[in-house]
Amino acid sequence: MPIAVAPTQPLAPSLPKWQRPSKTTADLPWAEIKVLDLAKFDLPGGKEQLAEELRGAVHDTGFFSLINTGFTPEEVQRQYDIGQGFFALPKEDRDLPGLRCDFTRGHYFGYRPAHEKTVQGTDVLDNIESVNIAKFIPAYELEPFHPFFLAHSAEIEAFSRKSQALAAKVFTLFSLILELPEDYFSSRHRYDDTSEDHLRYMIYRPRPLSDDEKVGRTWSRAHTDFGSLTLLWSQDVAGLQIKTATGEWQYVPPVDGGIVCNVGDTLDFWSAGYLKSTTHRVTRPPEDQAHIHRLGLFYFVRPGDEVDIKPAPSPLLRRLGLIGDEQATAKPVRGIDYVRARVENYHNTTDYGNRKGQTFKVGDLEIEDEAE
Numbered sequence: 001m002p003i004a005v006a007p008t009q010p011l012a013p014s015l016p017k018w019q020r021p022s023k024t025t026a027d028l029p030w031a032e033i034k035v036l037d038l039a040k041f042d043l044p045g046g047k048e049q050l051a052e053e054l055r056g057a058v059h060d061t062g063f064f065s066l067i068n069t070g071f072t073p074e075e076v077q078r079q080y081d082i083g084q085g086f087f088a089l090p091k092e093d094r095d096l097p098g099l100r101c102d103f104t105r106g107h108y109f110g111y112r113p114a115h116e117k118t119v120q121g122t123d124v125l126d127n128i129e130s131v132n133i134a135k136f137i138p139a140y141e142l143e144p145f146h147p148f149f150l151a152h153s154a155e156i157e158a159f160s161r162k163s164q165a166l167a168a169k170v171f172t173l174f175s176l177i178l179e180l181p182e183d184y185f186s187s188r189h190r191y192d193d194t195s196e197d198h199l200r201y202m203i204y205r206p207r208p209l210s211d212d213e214k215v216g217r218t219w220s221r222a223h224t225d226f227g228s229l230t231l232l233w234s235q236d237v238a239g240l241q242i243k244t245a246t247g248e249w250q251y252v253p254p255v256d257g258g259i260v261c262n263v264g265d266t267l268d269f270w271s272a273g274y275l276k277s278t279t280h281r282v283t284r285p286p287e288d289q290a291h292i293h294r295l296g297l298f299y300f301v302r303p304g305d306e307v308d309i310k311p312a313p314s315p316l317l318r319r320l321g322l323i324g325d326e327q328a329t330a331k332p333v334r335g336i337d338y339v340r341a342r343v344e345n346y347h348n349t350t351d352y353g354n355r356k357g358q359t360f361k362v363g364d365l366e367i368e369d370e371a372e
Contacts, residue, residue, distance in 0.1 A: 012152045016088075018080035018295065023236045023254065026286035031063070031242055031250035035258065039068040041169055051176035058177070062263040062278030063242050065234070065255040069166055073257065076233055079159055079297050082152050083201030086131060087295070089148060094129075099144040101132065103348040106340030109134045109198060110144030114205050118351045119218070124211045126352055127219060130202035132300075136160055139194045160199045163299035164191045167229050170261065178271060178314040185270070188307045188335075189228060196227065196302035196339045204239075204282065204294040212284045219294075220282035221352055224367070225264035226342045227302035232260040237294045238286055243279040252280075266303050266338060269365050272311040272322035277367075303335030309365065333363035 034057035040046035057064040086094065094111065101110045114129035133149070134140040136157040149156060171185035178184075189195065204219050212218075219239060232240075240252040240260075252260060268277035284290055303309055310330045317323045341362050360367050 012155060015081040015085045018077065018084045020080075021236050021289060021292050024238045024286045024289050026238070026288065028238060028251045028286065029248070030253045031061070031244070033057070033061070033252060033255075033260070034064040035255060036064060036066050037068050038066055038070070038166075038169065047172060047176060047182075051173045054173050055177050058174070058263055058275045060245065060276065061242060062276035063252060063280070064261055066166075066170075066259045066261060067255065067257060069259055071162065071166075071233075071259075075159060075162075076297070078155060079201075079233075080235075080295060082149070082156065083203070083295055083297060086146065086148050086201060087129065087203045087293070093148075094146075096146065099146055101144075101347075103344060106342070106344035106348075108132050108196060108339075108343050108347075109140070111146065117349065119215045119221075120353050121351060122214045124207070124215050127205045127207050128202065129205060130200055132198040132200050133160070135164075135191060135195070135197050137192055137194070156199065160299070161191060163199065163231055164189070164197065164301065166259075167231065167299070167301045170229060174267065174271075174275060177316070178274070178312060179316045180312060180314055184312065185228070185267075188304055189301055190304065193304040194306075195304045195335060196300075198300050198302075200296070200298040200300060202296040202298065204296075206291055206293060207284075209284075209290070217284040218281060219284060221354075222279050222281040222356075223346075224268075224277040224279055225262060225300070226266070226339050226346075227264040227300050228267040228270075229264060229301040230262050231299040231301070232262075233297040234258045234260055235294070235296060237289045237292050239282045239284065239289075239294065241281055241283060243281075249281070249283075264301075265342070265367055266309045266335065268367075269309050269333075269338075270312045271314070272317050274314075274317060274320070274322060302339050305334060305336035307335045308332040309335055309338060310363075331363050333365050338362045338365065 099111050101108050101112050109132050112130045114127050115125040117126045134143040168186040172182050175182050175184040234254045236254045241249045263275045263277050265277045267275050311323045
């Protein structure tokens with residue numbers, strides 16, 4: 001993977017423009033998601049105000065949206081163009097030897113094909129296809145990087161780095177909420193440190209209604225995210241749902257020009273459950289969108305490989321009784337150990353079946369699976 005591109009490199013080739021789908025006209029049960037305006041971040045007292053606005057959202061639902069993130073519409077459009085261009089390649093050109101994710105060792109960099117695993121013990125095939133691109137640092141020069149992306153590497157690297165810089169602002173807010181030094185979390189998620197961070201282009205391929213009915217109209221089973229923070233650039237095909245505290249499923253609304261974010265497992269561990277890693281899933285879109293190839297753009301933030309993800313020494317968590325003196329002597333769990341083990345456990349299978357109620361544990365950190 002190229003690490004640096006000379007300023008004199010010719011412009012990347014043009015690509016067909018991705019056309020944003022029209023929003024659904026269906027009457028859906030939309031969730032109320034907090035929207036944070038990051039234009040406040042650098043104002044006097046702005047970080048503190050945003051942290052208080054965010055507190056309830058991450059404690060109750062784990063999902064929120066960001067606006068005024070610093071990403072231009074043109075930058076986001078270009079990434080969707082690139083993703084669309086890749087998934088438009090013939091199957092044999094997308095799936096080249098040596099470029100797949102290796103789930104046997106919990107490895108998530110590379111290409112994940114659709115239609116090779118069954119769902120819930122039926123004959124219905126998984127319809128998710130994705131490609132995960134590692135950070136642009138020397139340690140990952142040999143990680144899978146499809147030739148299609150070579151001509152666009154400068155743009156992809158810039159977007160990747162900017163995504164992580166945005167995440168650092170969110171981590172500052174989390175640190176303030178937990179009464180920790182402002183850089184407590186951002187220092188544990190540095191771009192130049194090795195970690196399982198990745199930029200993802202993903203597409204859901206439509207299925208016949210008869211197939212979707214066999215699997216409860218599920219396109220991605222209920223789950224929590226494995227890392228610390230997920231950034232999802234808003235797109236308008238409905239289907240992403242969160243599970244509320246009352247057990248109801250509600251749709252996450254698109255936010256024009258915004259980014260939908262959610263807390264992942266490792267931040268849940270760091271905060272002793274105060275910051276919620278919320279269960280979510282993707283279902284068959286409403287009928288006016290069910291025919292669309294649902295293209296997504298993500299950045300997944302993982303803890304540094306060598307970072308300990310046991311609960312943080314937060315004064316707030318101590319006052320709430322969520323941590324005690326035993327945390328100081330708890331066995332360390334490295335970021336890479338948790339994430340790699342979780343990916344292998346979840347994806348190294350021939351069928352995406354019901355795992356609800358199963359327990360997953362690494363060291364002293366344990367989570368109950370919600371996949372169903």
